[in-house]
């Protein structure tokens with residue numbers, strides 16, 4: 001709970017640790033309500049420390065101290081001092097190595113914050129990133145203290161038959177009283193945030209992987225017995241990730257064993273603990289009848305992400321938590337590349353950018369904006385943000401674009417070679433890129449310290465006589481909290497040209513050989529580039545592949561967008577044209593709604609869609625994306641004052657009108673691609689399901705007997721979760737007579753599968769249909785709702801507040817009050833998850849006055865709540881600032 005005066009930590013205050021811990025020998029006597037921890041730490045004063053301080057201060061929280069020994073002698077109470085958050089040993093040895101033995105007890109069952117050692121159903125497990133290890137024992141809980149860990153677990157044989165920790169199993173044995181013990185040793189020095197243990201009744205699925213140098217690695221996935229039939233995809237994904245990292249980055253796995261454990265209670269997605277990843281069940285378990293295609297893709301991505309951390313995060317780790325993007329931005333970039341290589345590059349890029357623009361751009365434009373390397377925080381858990389992760393990945397991607405694939409790889413090789421076994425900074429990463437490529441990235445480094453999304457104004461001027469096209473680019477980065485008048489960034493702008501027939505026009509720049517595509521390096525606030533040898537004025541395809549996380553400001557006519565949608569050879573920009581075209585049509589309708597005018601659909605979009613529907617497509621997933629209207633959240637980001645109702649009404653109008661005009665096409669495509677198949681996870685089948693369900697979605701807006709029976713038939717015949725969810729979603733978001741019956745049937749069918757029941761909650765909570773708020777309140781009372789389970793909270797409270805703009809932003813403020821009530825209740829159990837829920841209120845400035853007042857009032861109510869956590873306090877108070 002919150003100190004009277006929450007402390008801010010600053011990057012500028014960093015200093016090296018005063019002591020080092022070389023070895024850690026841990027002994028756990030495990031019990032759900034009483035676990036005894038004995039830690040033997042081998043320490044030494046850090047020769048690099050300049051501090052005159054002769055005390056050793058260890059961090060610790062919620063610990064019950066039982067005893068301290070220094071080099072074998074028990075310390076008496078005058079020799080150390082304890083606070084709520086620390087243990088200070090007076091007169092710690094200044095020379096040579098010494099051993100501190102600390103004994104303490106903890107209560108895993110009482111730990112509902114899921115940081116440190118906690119219980120999830122019948123198992124015990126840990127979560128130590130960022131600062132959870134201090135809830136296990138007193139320690140120098142900071143990532144630049146790296147130690148070799150040996151861990152012994154002692155427990156009841158029946159309750160905890162499986163005992164796991166990092167590294168290799170070295171010894172085990174039996175004890176009296178039906179107890180047993182297992183010892184683990186991790187040969188790699190690591191920061192304590194990578195420590196993990198798991199104890200429980202777990203089944204294990206095993207496989208093996210032979211590395212590029214011929215070593216055999218044993219792969220194990222641990223789950224509860226009823227989930228053993230849902231691990232195949234995770235295991236296959238792991239093997240794919242291991243191979244991919246060898247092929248693309250030359251990185252080989254280092255231990256002989258790789259373990260993954262799936263737990264039902266987890267604050268985040270997954271955790272890369274050395275040799276023992278702990279995963280939210282959501283990112284492990286999948287069977288075609290329980291998981292959708294998008295779940296399958298997410299599992300592959302997250303398994304890859306955690307595996308890639310073994311190099312980008314574990315072998316080379318972060319010096320301090322301000323450097324979080326060093327491991328997260330880089331690893332997200334790596335998992336994006338991996339997923340793109342596995343399936344469709346085009347689709348993956350679009351999905352990533354779509355998320356970035358709808359959510360990270362909002363973060364970057366709001367009161368919580370911060371650079372990818374923040375300069376200050378109160379609670380580090382609040383900085384696992386879209387900015388650090390997703391914008392961080394974009395920054396790494398820009399390095400890849402600027403240096404080229406080969407140059408980037410050389411930089412990575414140098415980075416890993418130079419810093420293996422070290423805790424380093426974002427700056428070290430950029431330096432390796434510079435040194436390996438002989439490039440100066442001084443200006444590029446500003447991306448690490450500057451918050452906000454830069455805006456790019458682009459202009460073109462064609463001179464027919466000289467055949468020259470002058471491109472002028474201007475950049476501007478808006479002010480963000482604490483940052484004004486920012487200097488220009490180094491921005492890679494990838495472009496291509498199209499002639500009037502839609503063909504590629506070659507780019508001739510600065511006398512270099514003509515090319516189909518080029519990267520303009522914008523480094524000034526305003527800069528021009530002259531392209532020569534152009535017989536006619538070409539159309540410029542700007543920012544191909546979304547080569548930088550910026551907003552391009554330019555006016556294009558609907559005709560020009562339709563032209564790009566037909567002909568741009570860049571798959572990203574082709575999709576972008578579809579989004580802008582639909583976006584403009586919807587924006588005009590929003591204005592009509594606000595002016596009380598009658599609505600008519602602009603025929604340009606019907607023509608564009610007709611053209612798309614008449615073509616043959618190989619990549620059906622990509623085709624589906626071209627037919628998808630921009631999300632409400634993206635449309636909202638385009639408005640000065642967000643009008644949730646008008647956005648929703650206009651978008652629904654376009655959806656329904658398109659369905660009416662293009663009904664025959666949608667029905668034909670639906671029929672061509674509909675199979676009642678049990679769900680193969682291959683690109684062909686995924687694409688068929690995706691396009692079919694896109695069509696179903698359009699058709700269901702018609703609310704005719706035919707369209708209703710189409711979705712009902714699909715629901716009843718569905719043999720895979722993708723089809724079942726898509727049809728249920730169509731039913732729930734329309735006036736379908738079988739709505740209640742289908743929801744009940746779905747619940748009965750899946751009541752024993754937690755992850756499917758999460759979907760059932762989320763679908764109802766995000767429904768735009770009238771009456772949703774009352775439904776959400778009922779669901780809160782449902783016997784399957786559990787405030788202690790983060791996945792369940794996210795699927796009800798999270799989905800309602802983050803994925804249901806019309807109802808969450810109800811004019812009367814009921815949605816805001818509901819959220820505040822839930823945040824306050826949840827904060828007593830789990831401050832970290834509660835704090836995330838607050839972010840739904842952060843964007844209050846973007847709404848009309850009345851809503852602003854209502855949102856501000858509930859934020860204030862949250863802040864004024866007695867004993868609110870520092871997590872929630874920081875998010876709510878910074879949101880209001």
Ligand code: PHE
Nearest residue numbers: 129130268269270271272384
């Ligand atoms: N480091 C985890 C990742 O792979 C995220 C995480 C952070 C998990 C904190 C738990 C706690 O991104």
Ligand code: ZN
Nearest residue numbers: 305309328331
């Ligand atoms: Zn990560």
